Amino acid sequence: MKLSAQNIADLTGGSVEGNPEAEISTVSKLEEADGQSLCFFSNPKYEQAFYSSKAGIVIVPQDFTTSQNVAFTMVRHANPYYAFCVVLDKYFNPNKHKTGIEAGSFISASANVGEEVYVGATAYIDDDAVVGKGCKVYPQVFIGKGSKVGANTILFPGVKIYDGCTVGANCIIHAGTVIGSDGFGFAPIGDVYAKIPQVGNVIIEDYVEIGSNCSIDRATMGSTYIRQGVKLDNLIQVAHNAEIGANTVIAAQAGISGSTKIGKNCQIGGQTGFVGHITIADKTGIGAQAGVSKAIEESGTNWIGTPALPLKEFFKSQAVFKNLPELQSRVNALEKKLNS
Numbered sequence: 001m002k003l004s005a006q007n008i009a010d011l012t013g014g015s016v017e018g019n020p021e022a023e024i025s026t027v028s029k030l031e032e033a034d035g036q037s038l039c040f041f042s043n044p045k046y047e048q049a050f051y052s053s054k055a056g057i058v059i060v061p062q063d064f065t066t067s068q069n070v071a072f073t074m075v076r077h078a079n080p081y082y083a084f085c086v087v088l089d090k091y092f093n094p095n096k097h098k099t100g101i102e103a104g105s106f107i108s109a110s111a112n113v114g115e116e117v118y119v120g121a122t123a124y125i126d127d128d129a130v131v132g133k134g135c136k137v138y139p140q141v142f143i144g145k146g147s148k149v150g151a152n153t154i155l156f157p158g159v160k161i162y163d164g165c166t167v168g169a170n171c172i173i174h175a176g177t178v179i180g181s182d183g184f185g186f187a188p189i190g191d192v193y194a195k196i197p198q199v200g201n202v203i204i205e206d207y208v209e210i211g212s213n214c215s216i217d218r219a220t221m222g223s224t225y226i227r228q229g230v231k232l233d234n235l236i237q238v239a240h241n242a243e244i245g246a247n248t249v250i251a252a253q254a255g256i257s258g259s260t261k262i263g264k265n266c267q268i269g270g271q272t273g274f275v276g277h278i279t280i281a282d283k284t285g286i287g288a289q290a291g292v293s294k295a296i297e298e299s300g301t302n303w304i305g306t307p308a309l310p311l312k313e314f315f316k317s318q319a320v321f322k323n324l325p326e327l328q329s330r331v332n333a334l335e336k337k338l339n340s
Contacts, residue, residue, distance in 0.1 A: 001025055001091055005057050005073045008038070011090065012083035014059065018073030024056045027084075027092055040084035059083050095154050098136055105137075114151065132169060144180070150206065162218060168206035168228070176213040179204065183217040183224075183240025183258060196220060198240060205229075211236070211252070220258075233270070245282065263299070287311075 006020040024038040030046060033039050033055035040059040041050045050058065055072045059080040077083040089096070104121035107113055111125045114133035123141045125131060131143065132151035142160045143149060149161070150169030159173050162180030167173065185196035200219025204226040210216070211234035217224060219241045226238070229247040237255045238244065244256070245264035254268055257276035262268070266280060269288030274280070278295040286292065287304030296303065302311040309317065 003038070003087070003091060005075055008057065008059070008083075008087055009075050012059075012075070012077055012086050014075040014077035014083055016073065016075055020073075022057055022073040027088060028055075030055065030058070038084070038087060040080040042080040095136055102139075105139075111143075120157070126163070138175075147180075156212075162202075165202040165204075165218065167204045168208065170207050171204060172209040174210065174212040174234070177210050177215070179216050180218040181215055183220055185220050185240060185258075200224070200241070202226070205246075208232075214238070217242075217258075227264070239276070251288065 002023045002025050004020065005016045005018065005022045008014065009016045025036045028037040028039060030039045030041060030049040030053040033053050035054060035056045037055045038057050039053060039055045042061060051068050051070065053072065057073045057075060059075045059077055061080055062076045062078045075083070098118040099116055101107070101119045102121040105119045105123045107119065107125045108127045108129065110127045111129045111131070113125065113131045114135065116134045117131055118136045119125070120137060120139035120141070122139045123137045125137070125143045126145040128146045129143045130148040131137065132149055132153065134152040135149055136154040137143070138155060138157040140158045141155045144161055144163035144165065146164045147161050148166045149155070150167060150171065152169055153167055153171040155173050156175040158176045160178045161167060165180040167179065173179070180202045182198040185198055186193035187196055198218050198220050200222045202216050202218050202224045205228040207228055208226055208230045210232045213234055214232055214236045216226065216238045217240040222241060224238065224241055225243040227244060227246040230244050231249045233250060233252040235253045236250055239256060239258040241259040242256045243261045245262055245266065247264055248262055248266040248268070250268040251270035253271045255273045256262065257274050259277045260274045262280045263282035263284060265282055266284045268286045269290065271289045272286050272292065274292045278292070280292070280296045281299040283300045284296050285302040286308065289306065290304050290308040291306030292303070293307045303309060304311055305314045
C-alpha cells in the first residue's frame with residue numbers, strides 16, 4: 001500500500017505543500033516516523049517532535065506557520081486529526097478488509113446476509129436475521145431471530161444481539177457487549193418478586209460505537225433507543241426503555257436507569273448514575289461520579305456531585321465543606337464562651 005501526498009489531499013479535502021508525489025506506506029507518531037510514514041501534527045506541545053520528525057508526509061493545520069525548514073511534505077487541513085483518521089480508516093484499518101464465511105459458523109437458511117461480509121468461526125446468525133453488506137461478524141457473535149444489522153457494521157467477538165433488535169449501519173460494537181437482554185422488571189407479590197416479561201426491543205441507529213462489556217436492555221414494551229452517533233465507553237448499563245440522544249458521549253461505568261431520556265450532544269463522565277424516569281436536556285455536561293436524581297431542564301448546563309448540582313453551586317458547596325472543621329471549632333468556642 002502506497003499513498004501519495006496528492007492522494008491524501010484528494011481524499012481528505014486538504015492541500016499539498018511540497019512534493020505531491022511523495023509517498024507513504026505506513027502511519028506512525030511523529031517521533032517514531034521514517035520516510036515511509038504518514039503523521040499528523042495539531043498540538044503545539046509536540047512542536048519539537050514535529051521539527052525533528054523523519055516522516056515522509058505530515059498533515060498539519062491549515063493556518064500553521066513553520067518557523068524552521070522541514071524535509072517532509074505537508075498536507076494542510078482544517079482538522080489534521082480528522083484527516084488522519086479518514087486515511088487510517090480507509091487504508092489501514094484491518095477490520096475493513098476481512099471477508100468470507102469461516103468454517104464452523106452457522107447461518108440460518110432464512111437469514112439474509114449481504115455481500116462482502118465476514119462471518120467468523122462459531123458465529124451464529126438465527127432465523128430471519130438480516131446482516132447488511134460489508135458487515136464484519138467476528139467469532140462467537142450471536143445475532144438473534146429477526147434481528148437486523150445495517151451495512152458496514154462491525155461486531156467484535158462475543159457480541160450478543162437478542163431476538164428482534166436492530167443495529168444500524170456503520171456501527172461498531174466491541175467484545176462482550178449484550179444488546180437486548182431483559183430489562184430489570186419485577187412486580188412485588190408479598191415477599192417475593194414476579195418477573196414482568198420484557199417484550200420490547202432495542203433500536204440502535206447509525207454510526208454508533210459501543211465499548212466492550214456493555215449491556216443495553218430491551219424495553220418492557222416499545223423500544224430502548226440509542227440514537228445516531230452516540231458513543232458509549234466500556235462497562236455501561238442502559239436500562240429498559242431508556243433513550244440516549246444523538247451524538248451523546250458517555251464514559252465508562254455509567255448507569256442509566258429505566259425510562260430515563262438523555263438529550264442530544266450531552267457529555268457524561270465515568271461512573272455517573274441516573275435515577276429512572278427523568279429527562280436530561282440537550283448539550284448537558286455531567287462530571288464523573290455524579291448522581292443525577294432529578295430532571296435537568298435547561299440545555300447547555302454543567303453538573304457535578306452527588307446529588308448532582310449545577311457546577312457553580314457545587315464549587316460553592318465544596319468551599320463550605322472544606323472549611324467545616326474550622327467552622328466547627330469556631331462554633332465550639334462560641335458555645336464554650338456563652339456557657340461560661
